[in-house]
Amino acid sequence: MDTYKEIIPLILPGLTITLKVLVASVALAISVAFVAGLARLSRFALVRKITAVYVELFRGTSLLVQLFWIFFALPAFGIQFSPFLASVVALGLNYGAYGSEVVRSAILAIPNGQTEASIALNMTRWQRMRLVILPQALRIMLPGFGNNAIELLKGTSLVSLITLTDLTYKGLIIQNNNLSYTFPVFVVLLLFYFIIALPLIFGVRKLEKNASRGVAKA
Amino acid sequence: MTWDWQFAIEIFPDIASAIWLVIGVTFGAYLVSLTFGLILTFLRRSSFKPLAFLTYWFIEFVRSTPPLVQLFFVYFALPAIGITLNKYLAGILTLGIHYATYVSEVYRSGIDAVPKGQWEASRAMNFTKIHTWFRVILPQAIPPVIPMLGNYLLVLFKETPILMAIGVGEFLQEAQLIGAANFRYLEPITIVGLLFLLLSYPSAILINKLEKRSKLGYSANKKQKGMSVVGTDGEAVKQSAGG
Numbered sequence: 001m002d003t004y005k006e007i008i009p010l011i012l013p014g015l016t017i018t019l020k021v022l023v024a025s026v027a028l029a030i031s032v033a034f035v036a037g038l039a040r041l042s043r044f045a046l047v048r049k050i051t052a053v054y055v056e057l058f059r060g061t062s063l064l065v066q067l068f069w070i071f072f073a074l075p076a077f078g079i080q081f082s083p084f085l086a087s088v089v090a091l092g093l094n095y096g097a098y099g100s101e102v103v104r105s106a107i108l109a110i111p112n113g114q115t116e117a118s119i120a121l122n123m124t125r126w127q128r129m130r131l132v133i134l135p136q137a138l139r140i141m142l143p144g145f146g147n148n149a150i151e152l153l154k155g156t157s158l159v160s161l162i163t164l165t166d167l168t169y170k171g172l173i174i175q176n177n178n179l180s181y182t183f184p185v186f187v188v189l190l191l192f193y194f195i196i197a198l199p200l201i202f203g204v205r206k207l208e209k210n211a212s213r214g215v216a217k218a
Numbered sequence: 219m220t221w222d223w224q225f226a227i228e229i230f231p232d233i234a235s236a237i238w239l240v241i242g243v244t245f246g247a248y249l250v251s252l253t254f255g256l257i258l259t260f261l262r263r264s265s266f267k268p269l270a271f272l273t274y275w276f277i278e279f280v281r282s283t284p285p286l287v288q289l290f291f292v293y294f295a296l297p298a299i300g301i302t303l304n305k306y307l308a309g310i311l312t313l314g315i316h317y318a319t320y321v322s323e324v325y326r327s328g329i330d331a332v333p334k335g336q337w338e339a340s341r342a343m344n345f346t347k348i349h350t351w352f353r354v355i356l357p358q359a360i361p362p363v364i365p366m367l368g369n370y371l372l373v374l375f376k377e378t379p380i381l382m383a384i385g386v387g388e389f390l391q392e393a394q395l396i397g398a399a400n401f402r403y404l405e406p407i408t409i410v411g412l413l414f415l416l417l418s419y420p421s422a423i424l425i426n427k428l429e430k431r432s433k434l435g436y437s438a439n440k441k442q443k444g445m446s447v448v449g450t451d452g453e454a455v456k457q458s459a460g461g
Contacts, residue, residue: 056419060414060415060418060419061376061411061414061415061418062376062377062378062390063376064379064380064382064390065379065390065407065411065414066411068390068393068394068403068410069407069408069411072397072403072404072407073404073407073408075403076220076402076403076404077220077404150281150282153284154282154283155284156284157284157286157287158284158286161286161382161383168286168287168290171287171290172290175294182295182298183295183298183299185295186287186290186294186295187291187295189287189290189291190279190283190287190288190291193282193284193287194279194282194283197282198282200282201278201282
């Protein structure tokens, strides 16, 4: 037990970094998801095509490859990100691409009658989306976003490979300095990630229950 | 400094030569996840409640902790309690068990979709448990979820680069070595990205086609299912919306 007591304070600074990366990239991912999700339903074919290329590009390759590309390859074009910024951009764009599918499928799940009714009420396109479609689509999206947030949390551990001192990186340093800590360090790491994920797991479960409650099935 | 074709062509074979290793690891891990996933599904349905409860939390734990840390745990920490694996085996087992937790959810959704009457009929016919599972339930539960299972093969494939962290020489590790030796990262890492795209995109389209076809075949009695997949399992949305 004593070794665990010694390890936890050493690893805590990494927790702050992991949480910072998590919050920043979730924020970026959600913004990207909405923009890309709506753009894929745009009435302009060019906008739809460009967004589709972005989404397929980021869903068709690995997160780690994208992270490395942004951190190691982009400087060749004169764009040099700090490890933190590179991590947030890679995670945000990658999960933004996944999230855009959640947004798109949720909007498509809203029955056609809603669109027709708003046209009949003489609403503008923007009003229709903002006042009728999105409020209903949002509750369908929420569990999907929650699941993506858990996936994103798992993805944050990859930033240790581009030298950002997150939980995983701190753990590796402690393990390197004292090999007898190897086993407890990784147990502590796994538990830390699980504890961060727990509120998300329960949140998703609650959202899933709520998503179907009190809504007339079309 | 911009793209250098000659350098790119020169290093392409070195990176692409890792393809058999990557395919081997992917299929190895997939096999582990398909088998272990089925075991997890059975354990979770066990009538011995503590076992079902334990399995449930095992699945939640493995699903929500990073595969990279699990990989370190298996490769670095398990030897401390006497289990030593080489890096390939460690990689295959870690990825396999990680995705087994996802695959078991897929099996579960397939099994839940088998009508209750099938169980009752099997009981009425006095079938044994094994007989019921392997001759009645699973043959009906698995085919509808094959496209979803196929998606996890792609997800697994895209997850293989994390194995570079324990020195498995897959695409990204090769690219990283070449990049470090030449101080040029643009070409090698771009090639890795293209390789992934080249291998995964056609498969994604294929799986998507398969999915559309299987939906046609089963849509008669499962009209509601598409909706509930969107609503109750965001993961399924994420994976099945590919292509």
